[in-house]
Amino acid sequence: HFHDCFVNGCDGSLLLDDSANIQSEKNAVPNPNSTRGFSVVDDIKTALENACPGIVSCSDILALASEASVSLAGGPTWAVLLGRKDGLTANLSGANTGVPSPFEGITNITAKFTAVGLNTTDVVVLxxxxxxxxxxxxxxxxxxxxxxxxxxxxxxxxxxxxxxxxxxxxxxxxxxxxxxxxxxxxxxxxxxxxxxxxxxxxxxxxxxxxxxxxxxxxxxxxxxxxxxxxxxxxxxxxxxxxxxxxxxxxxxx
Incomplete structure (x- = not known):
């Protein structure tokens, strides 16, 4: 969810694979060793499509799964706002420049948070x-x-x-x-x-x-x-x- 939202907003574009017209964000420098569990999202999407086709977006699944994983591990709960649509294209260059990297200092990371409307407290919290x-x-x-x-x-x-x-x-x-x-x-x-x-x-x-x-x-x-x-x-x-x-x-x- 985090790695998705920092690139063109929370549109599920992180989930898109390479194709003739798409360079997947999964290959961006901050992502290959950090983002996992894509098959779990695929399974959830398949189950939802079988139950209610075309209703729940992949971007909403990421938001809901984030809340559920935190809650199930003993953390807080929150009301997840829904209604996101899925993007149809990825932004590999945006992922390379916009997603905070584990090798960066606080100044650079804070700047990336600020660029998407978040602040220093959000840096520490997230x-x-x-x-x-x-x-x-x-x-x-x-x-x-x-x-x-x-x-x-x-x-x-x-x-x-x-x-x-x-x-x-x-x-x-x-x-x-x-x-x-x-x-x-x-x-x-x-x-x-x-x-x-x-x-x-x-x-x-x-x-x-x-x-x-x-x-x-x-x-x-x-x-x-x-x-x-x-x-x-x-x-x-x-x-x-x-x-x-x-x-x-x-x-x-």
Missing amino acids: SGAHTFGRAACATFNNRLFNFNGTGSPDPTLNSTLLSSLQQVCPQNGSASVVTNLDLSTPDAFDNNYFTNLQSNNGLLQSDQELLSDTGSPTIPIVTSFASNQTQFFEAFALSMIKMGNISPFTKQS
């Missing part, structure tokens, strides 16, 4: 979705051995976590191996993502920089959510509704 799920080595192995060409690991990475990750993702190893985004409660939606950052246990560079980038306006927000899960849950629901309303392609469009 990053909190990394409290569950998995990430491939390709999304964080830049931190393990030669961070920014220094010849050394990322100094903001907890040394115990570093040793563990170097075993999971050795140099010249498979970039597709996955590991948990949240070390402590990987399958639960909670605020441990933020407490992990406080002990330098953020997996992705873009995660840890929320707290480690000196002077960043994201720091007090991280600190607040780390101590107050209810506040995080309430903010997450609001940010998901905002994100789901980015340039929706509707019948009135």
Whole structure:
């Protein structure tokens, strides 16, 4: 849902495969090692088409599935606004430039959020979705051995976590191996993502920089959510509704 909405709005274009006329957004740099579960969406769409043909769009399925996955994992619930239509074309170049990357700093990521009408609080809140799920080595192995060409690991990475990750993702190893985004409660939606950052246990560079980038306006927000899960849950629901309303392609469009 996140990777879809940042490109031409929430239109389901991320789901389109390569064809004679389409260059799929699935191949954009931020997506291959981050976006998965396409077959699940296909199965949901097939079941819905069998029950009520032509009614529920793929873009609405992404929005509904996002809410359901968070809720089922113990997180908040929210009212998902519906009525999106599906886009008929993809925007590969837009995905390459518009979707935040795990290798980017806070300034660049915040600019991409601002470009679609979101703010700094939304950056922190929606990053909190990394409290569950998995990430491939390709999304964080830049931190393990030669961070920014220094010849050394990322100094903001907890040394115990570093040793563990170097075993999971050795140099010249498979970039597709996955590991948990949240070390402590990987399958639960909670605020441990933020407490992990406080002990330098953020997996992705873009995660840890929320707290480690000196002077960043994201720091007090991280600190607040780390101590107050209810506040995080309430903010997450609001940010998901905002994100789901980015340039929706509707019948009135």
